[in-house]
Amino acid sequence: xxxxxxxxxxxxxxxxxxxxxxxxxxxxxxxxxxxxxxxxxxxxxxxxxxxxxxxxxxxxxxxxxxxxxxxxxxxxxxxxxxxxxxxxxxxxxxxxxxxxxxxxxxxxxxxxxxxx
Amino acid sequence: xxxxxxxxxxxxxxxxxxxxxxxxxxxxxxxxxxxxxxxxxxxxxxxxxxxxxxxxxxxxxxxxxxxxxxxxxxxxxxxxxxxxxxxxxxxxxxxxxxxxxxxxxxxxxxxxxxx
Numbered sequence: 001x002x003x004x005x006x007x008x009x010x011x012x013x014x015x016x017x018x019x020x021x022x023x024x025x026x027x028x029x030x031x032x033x034x035x036x037x038x039x040x041x042x043x044x045x046x047x048x049x050x051x052x053x054x055x056x057x058x059x060x061x062x063x064x065x066x067x068x069x070x071x072x073x074x075x076x077x078x079x080x081x082x083x084x085x086x087x088x089x090x091x092x093x094x095x096x097x098x099x100x101x102x103x104x105x106x107x108x109x110x111x112x113x114x115x116x
Numbered sequence: 117x118x119x120x121x122x123x124x125x126x127x128x129x130x131x132x133x134x135x136x137x138x139x140x141x142x143x144x145x146x147x148x149x150x151x152x153x154x155x156x157x158x159x160x161x162x163x164x165x166x167x168x169x170x171x172x173x174x175x176x177x178x179x180x181x182x183x184x185x186x187x188x189x190x191x192x193x194x195x196x197x198x199x200x201x202x203x204x205x206x207x208x209x210x211x212x213x214x215x216x217x218x219x220x221x222x223x224x225x226x227x228x229x230x231x
Contacts, residue, residue, distance in 0.1 A: 043222035088158055108158035
């Protein structure tokens with residue numbers, strides 16, 4: 001089982017719709033979760049991070065974390081064509097019993113296409 | 117301006133040659149990372165360093181080597197032992213590796229093509 005898994009997509013949504021991106025992780029002890037956006041040929045840029053169960057909202061973006069089910073999701077409301085990119089989920093892995101490893105692992109990314 | 121500088125941006129090399137990719141940061145970050153990205157794929161961790169003079173293997177370290185002699189610098193050598201080195205290489209840094217918080221800052225990447 002991969003440490004961080006995402007559906008590679010592409011996920012296609014019409015402009016103005018809600019895009020829902022999902023990510024599951026294998027390390028039950030992981031505490032820190034990140035969503036990055038990557039445009040083609042560019043470096044990833046951080047959109048949001050979340051540490052606590054529940055929802056965290058920032059503008060049109062909402063991150064949702066469910067540690068019991070080991071998944072984290074990203075919702076994009078009022079999707080725009082400029083949101084078309086690859087969205088990468090990342091997790092800091094924890095070592096057995098001694099805190100964070102410092103090892104930041106990414107999923108394979110989900111490609112989002114927002115159609116005008 | 118603070119940031120991460122990777123060089124070169126594009127690199128072509130013949131099969132069997134070693135190649136060193138440079139990564140320099142002036143953010144005063146302790147932690148630095150190297151990732152590899154293949155077309156349509158996510159980022160795979162090659163090596164990371166939590167502090168000067170220390171580094172750990174990531175998931176795909178075979179065929180690569182690194183050094184961390186200075187806080188600002190974390191060069192990656194792609195050796196001839198790396199069977200498929202053509203890829204996009206990303207260097208990143210973070211204030212503290214084991215901290216839950218803190219954004220990962222990326223360089224602009226180096227695209228290596230082996231002919």
